[in-house]
Structures are given as structure tokens and as C-alpha cells.
Amino acid sequence: KNEVEQSPQNLTAQEGEFITINCSYSVGISALHWLQQHPGGGIVSLFMLSSGKKKHGRLIATINIQEKHSSLHITASHPRDSAVYICAAPYSGGGADGLTFGKGTHLIIQP
Amino acid sequence: DTGVSQNPRHKITKRGQNVTFRCDPISEHNRLYWYRQTLGQGPEFLTYFQNEAQLEKSRLLSDRFSAERPKGSFSTLEIQRTEQGDSAMYLCASSLLTGETQYFGPGTRLLVL
Numbered sequence: 001k002n003e004v005e006q007s008p009q010n011l012t013a014q015e016g017e018f019i020t021i022n023c024s025y026s027v028g029i030s031a032l033h034w035l036q037q038h039p040g041g042g043i044v045s046l047f048m049l050s051s052g053k054k055k056h057g058r059l060i061a062t063i064n065i066q067e068k069h070s071s072l073h074i075t076a077s078h079p080r081d082s083a084v085y086i087c088a089a090p091y092s093g094g095g096a097d098g099l100t101f102g103k104g105t106h107l108i109i110q111p
Numbered sequence: 112d113t114g115v116s117q118n119p120r121h122k123i124t125k126r127g128q129n130v131t132f133r134c135d136p137i138s139e140h141n142r143l144y145w146y147r148q149t150l151g152q153g154p155e156f157l158t159y160f161q162n163e164a165q166l167e168k169s170r171l172l173s174d175r176f177s178a179e180r181p182k183g184s185f186s187t188l189e190i191q192r193t194e195q196g197d198s199a200m201y202l203c204a205s206s207l208l209t210g211e212t213q214y215f216g217p218g219t220r221l222l223v224l
Contacts, residue, residue, distance in 0.1 A: 001169075033212075033213070035215075042113065042216065042218065043154070043215040044113070044215070045213060045214065045215070048211075086153050086154075088153075091156045091167070091169070092167070097159060097167050098144045098146070098156035098157075098158070098159045098167065098169075099146075099154075099156060099213065101146075101153035101154045101155070102153055103152060103153045104152075104153050
């Protein structure tokens with residue numbers, strides 16, 4: 001079973017700051033997922049990436065397959081970015097199965 | 112709204128009772144996944160289907176849990192003889208193909224008294 005570790009668990013920052021959330025996993029994979037969960041809300045997929053970097057608006061995700069490490073960055077953070085950010089990797093490695101999740105990073109952006 | 116629906120959204124039951132949850136995935140999605148999330152934790156994988164075939168089950172899926180996807184469309188998750196430790200959010204997700212983005216439903220929150 002893949003083990004996924006995230007850091008930090010909690011992060012409070014001021015509006016406008018550059019945010020970085022880190023994720024590492026134990027078993028080689030074909031793709032890693034970043035997801036967002038608002039309090040009391042559902043889970044939304046942000047990125048699925050297998051190499052390099054992806055960007056969507058102010059969100060950037062990078063992955064280093066050799067290092068088994070990924071980062072999620074938020075530029076010009078805003079209070080509406082406050083949420084739990086979760087990384088997830090295939091449960092048994094590869095890509096053909098369910099996901100195993102990190103415990104999430106609880107992000108609070110203060111105005 | 113991701114297009115994945117789950118019913119009921121909330122369920123309160125007494126210990127020892129059986130409960131059944133339903134998930135309706137996005138219609139053309141072949142893959143359907145069940146996860147469980149307890150308070151303050153990330154979701155945990157339970158099982159997944161490729162069409163009607165159940166392809167993998169985690170060790171969290173004890174004998175009291177059973178999942179079906181009889182026609183390759185909607186899926187049900189049944190918990191028999193519920194225990195207080197079963198209290199959690201049960202999440203369903205679907206994807207078009209292997210390794211594709213998973214779309215999550217809103218979840219069914221179960222409370223076992």
C-alpha cells in the first residue's frame with residue numbers, strides 16, 4: 001500500500017502570500033492527485049499530474065517522480081483559498097486503482 | 112456539483128442495524144470508487160469497480176461491508192450490524208477510465224448511535 005505524507009498539517013498565512021504544500025509518497029506511481037475540500041463541502045479535483053508542472057489560475061502543481069515528491073503552490077493567496085488541500089496517490093502504485101490520501105493540509109488565509 | 116450523486120446525504124442509525132447507501136456516478140464513467148472519511152482525516156480507500164466487476168478491496172472493508180454495482184451504473188454500499196466505529200462520511204467517486212481524474216459525490220454522513 002502506498003503511504004502518502006503531507007506537510008504542513010496546518011498553515012495560516014496573510015492574504016497575498018505565496019503558499020507551498022508538500023507531499024511525498026512511498027510507491028512509484030503513474031500520476032498524483034491534488035484535491036481541495038471546503039469545510040462541510042465535497043471534494044474537488046484540482047490536478048492530476050504525472051510529470052513536470054501544471055498550472056491553473058493561481059495554482060501550480062509540480063512533481064518529481066524520481067524523488068517521489070510533489071508540491072502545490074498558491075500565488076497571491078486569497079481568503080477564498082482557505083480549505084483543506086489533500087494529495088493522493090494510487091493505492092497500490094501504478095494508476096489502475098483507488099487512491100490513498102494524505103491527511104490534508106488545513107489552509108487559512110487571513111485578510 | 113460534479114455530477115456524482117449520493118443518497119441519502121445523512122443517516123442516523125442504532126448500533127446493530129443495517130444501512131445501505133447509493134451512489135450514482137457520471138453516466139459514461141466506467142470506474143466507481145468508495146472511500147470513507149472520518150473527522151479530521153483524509154479519505155481512505157474501500158473498494159472500486161470497473162463496470163460491474165469489483166476489482167479491489169482494502170483491508171478496511173470487513174465482512175460486514177458489501178458493495179455492488181449490478182449493472183455497471185449505480186452502486187450500493189451496505190454495512191451490516193453497524194458499530195459506532197462505522198460513523199464516518201462515505202464518499203463515492205467515478206472516473207471515465209483508469210488513472211483519470213476522479214469526480215467525487217457529496218458523501219453520505221453516517222452516525223451510529
